[in-house]
Amino acid sequence: MKTFVYSAHAYDRPFLEQAARKRHELVFTEEKLTLATAHYASGFDAIAVFTADDCSAPVLDKLYTQGIRYIALRSAGYDHIDLHHAATLGIRVSHVPEYSPYSIAEHAVAMLMMMNRNLLEAQRLMKLQDFRLDTLTGFDIHGKTVGIIGTGKIGIAFARIMKGFGATVLACDPVQHAEAVALGVQYVSLEELLRGSDIVSLHCPLNETTRYLLSAKQFEWMKDDSILINTSRGAIVHTKDLIQALEDKKLGGACLDVYEREKGLFFEDHRHAVIQDEDFLKLRSMKNVLLTGHQAFLTREALTGIAETTIQNLDYWQLGYKSPYELHADETFRGSSARASAKDSGSITVLSI
Known part of the structure; x- marks a missing residue:
């Protein structure tokens, strides 16, 4: 699957390349996904993004017009993407529910x-x-x-x-x-x-x-x-x-x-x-x-896990299957806990304060 990878830095690119094993065509940029950089993904099937990337409705609209139908989040959290709008457009979204x-x-x-x-x-x-x-x-x-x-x-x-x-x-x-x-x-x-x-x-x-x-x-x-x-x-x-x-x-x-x-x-x-x-x-x-600058995840084991699950999501899509790590418009951490046991971030959705 031809995939454009945003926010790809020297610390994670080798892990993604190793996990892909040339099964997918990956093109990297260190730049974040924004409305101004969304056109970089023109002609690609999918994009892979990190927590700093902007997956708001206007950006998703632009990606959709360029043919993007799949978004692989390289994170457990998904507060940076408008899942409802992605679903409206028919863009499928996956995440990495568990890494070290x-x-x-x-x-x-x-x-x-x-x-x-x-x-x-x-x-x-x-x-x-x-x-x-x-x-x-x-x-x-x-x-x-x-x-x-x-x-x-x-x-x-x-x-x-x-x-x-x-x-x-x-x-x-x-x-x-x-x-x-x-x-x-x-x-x-x-x-x-x-x-x-x-x-x-x-x-x-x-x-x-x-x-x-x-x-x-x-x-x-x-x-x-x-x-x-x-x-x-x-x-x-x-x-x-x-x-x-x-x-x-x-x-x-x-x-x-x-x-x-x-x-x-x-x-x-x-x-x-x-x-x-x-x-x-x-x-x-x-x-x-x-x-520290959002580096808690930065170990070889975690980067390996993130890369392998990201590529696995692309594997499923390339074969025409639904990935077990796909997210939906009504997704909440409580809703996903049965599948992922809130594997990365915990499961709080409502607290009695």
Whole structure:
């Protein structure tokens, strides 16, 4: 199948080429899919896109006029595509419901440990030959309470690691997963989780009910010295309210691999640009905020899984079959949980707040 691959970077292109094994004609660009770049796909059967790409209705209309009938998302999340409009046009859409959950869970743990044990500051002081320890005190995770919002495969992988540290683990999810219960995870309401946790980690998708799931009201519930980790989607957290909570010392810190307005910012080289986003600049300047650029998924195992499932979707379509990973206009994470067990991002769609 002749496929145009948007947002293809040096880190993922070799994995896609290896998975395709010349069964499909892949043409790559590092540029994002936008209304201005949609014409690149003219004459192709399919496109493959990532989370930074724009699959809104106007872009889909333009793709359709150019003959595109298949869109392979190289992600589990699909908040960046208008599924209803795709269905109206007859464009078939697939995603990657599962790839290494450990990649994201382990990155969340790495960020937590770096924040807690002040490793960036320690390295800075080491280079200055300042060997004082006065500003480097952290805390034991052993004996602390960790709250996990969303217990899909990533949330459960994170819970397993936290149980290994000796932490008590609370969870909030409308589906009480047997695997989590077997680990000793206790399911509670969102308010109870936020009030009782020393560490809160987000592992739920972005949809209508999780957008701004954590805002000023929820930050008031949290412990004053608690740490928030977000490796899911930026808009699950209200950025301005988070900044205010950090400035008011309502939170001890935030570890963020995602950002509410990361499109057009992350995955690109801005070394010679002046960033105008005041909220991002504020977060980047705060000593109790650790930022990474949506890289939690970036392991060889995860990239292999993403590439193989993406190519598998193209295989099905090329043979005239429906892919088991196709999405539909009425798709929700709860609706897909029977098929994918919310394999990547958890299964929250409605929360009793």
